[in-house]
Amino acid sequence: MASNMGQDATSDQEEPELPVLDRPAEGVPSVVDTPEALEQAVQALAAGTGPVAVDAERAQGFRYSNKAYLFQLRREGAGTHIIDPVAFEDDSGVPQLHSLQEAIQDAEWIIHAATQDLPCLVQAGLVPRRLFDTELAGRLLGLPRVGLGAMIEQHFELRLLKEHSAADWSRRPLPEEWINYAALDVELLVELRNRLAEDLDQAGKLEWAHQEFAWLAEHCTDVVPPRKERWRRTNGMHHVRTPLGMAVVRELWTVRDQLAARLDKAPGRLVQDAAISELAVRAASTKPPHVPTRQELREVNGFKRRSARQYETNWVQALERVSQLGPRQLPPLRVAPDGPPPPRTWERRFPEAHARWNKVRPATQKMAEELGMAPENLVSPDTLRRITFEPPELTAEAVDARLAELGARPWQRERLVPVLLELFPQS
Known part of the structure; x- marks a missing residue:
């Protein structure tokens, strides 16, 4: 009897299992892989209203290239469209999706973890002018989990299955259950964006988010030099x-x-x-x-x-x-770092920089905690390392300019400049 009562008590404390979002409300869409189907999808998306939910599937772990093997797009009034970019590649392997770009280029694109998908979108000629990154929004809000599945659970009390996240998306033909999975990734993305925007507004962080998203859109076509060695x-x-x-x-x-x-x-x-x-x-x-x-x-x-x-x-x-x-x-064991050396090496070789670091780092960590976000969302580790190792002239204008040069957004600079001026010792 005692054993049964213990089991009952444990089960009473368990959270009920959430219902599973296992199928798109409008059914599983067909894959767009012919010119006729692409034209229909483009017309539907152009006639839709509001932002466009965008996702991409690559074949990481299977293929050498980082190109996309599937694009998912959803828009109010247009439904969900699953596009196979491989079907529209030219002889050089570049998808010819100009009509799709024209249809949605003026809309806000909603992307979860934009820095992951933007390279393959740009590679395919799909470049946003405006975007909303739902993962980054979650980070600015200080959410403990910012994966798409976790955020769907928190905001809609639905469980999003992720069993095909590491699938070989270069496979053809794609199984229907994979297409179903891909469609679900954009099923609630527009609604999630709207709820996060409300949360950001209530937290006084919506303008911060707009600055972050604008920076991503502005720099998504930047050419990144290949990493050395x-x-x-x-x-x-x-x-x-x-x-x-x-x-x-x-x-x-x-x-x-x-x-x-x-x-x-x-x-x-x-x-x-x-x-x-x-x-x-x-x-x-x-x-x-x-x-x-x-x-x-x-x-x-x-x-x-x-x-x-x-x-x-x-x-x-x-x-x-x-x-x-x-x-x-023979190659040397170590190479000179790009920029200042790691702060852990400063104490012996660069004691003045070490002293600054021991003041600045805790102060920015405390500020980030007070703002309800991780320190790296207030200031990137590389930016903090560079400006601490070699500070500019200690004036508000010079510190602000250096932070801007290093990529800090206006909302970040507004908070960091006074702190740095206070903590950096005057010469």
Whole structure:
């Protein structure tokens, strides 16, 4: 009896399971993959009213490219349209969706986590003039969870299934259950935007959000220079502590990247980072250190996979190139950072900057807490690091100008300038 009562008490305390949003109200739309279907979709979206909910599906983890394999759009009076951009690619692989851009370019685009989807939208010629980022709105409001599913739960008491979020969207034909999933991602996005706008207005943060969204729209077509020495971001690199090991990582990473680009496969599907790092560590584990042999390569689990074995000759050739390098041709263990060094290194080498950092960082963290948001939404870590390491002339105009140069929005600068002027010591 006591045991049953305990079970009943526990069940009484459990929150009831939310109903599942498992199907669009208007049914699962057909995929737009013909010129005739695209023209109908464009006409419907152009005739619709209000903002346009926009989402994109890529094939991360499956393909090398970051292009979109599906676009979902929804607008009041137009319904939901699922567009296959691959069906409209020209010989260079660029989707020809000019009519779609013209139909919706003057509308506000609602995107969840815009920084993730904007690159592939722009790549396809779809560029917003105005947007509303529902994830960023949630961050400005200080919501504990800002994933789309979590925000749908909070605002509509519905559970949004996310079981196909990591699917291979390059697959054709797409299963109907995947299309259903894709349509649901924009089903309530317009309504979510409206509720978040109300919350932002009540919190006195709507103008802040408008500034953030305007910045995203303005800069979404900026050309981002390629990251230097991307191979240094290989997982497991922190275990590689010799120049020879670094060279092994560099050569194997480079040949893998070239193969992946040619095959349009995610690099990890050829051989995973962990296998490259493990082999590089072996290069330094012997005395004297040596370049791993073919046999040692075969002993690493990641290189035993079928996807890796078929390119064994490529891996061995990369190792042979390492063996031909002289000591001065080996990569250094560390490279100079872009901009100031990490603040953790300032205490010994840059004591004045360290003293400023120990004042400025806690102050901005406290301010962010008072504003009800994460510190990085008040000021980006890179901006704070740069202006603290090398402050401008200590006048309001100079500090404001430097923050603006670093990308801080007006609402951020309004709050940061007085704090920085107060905490930076006068020379």
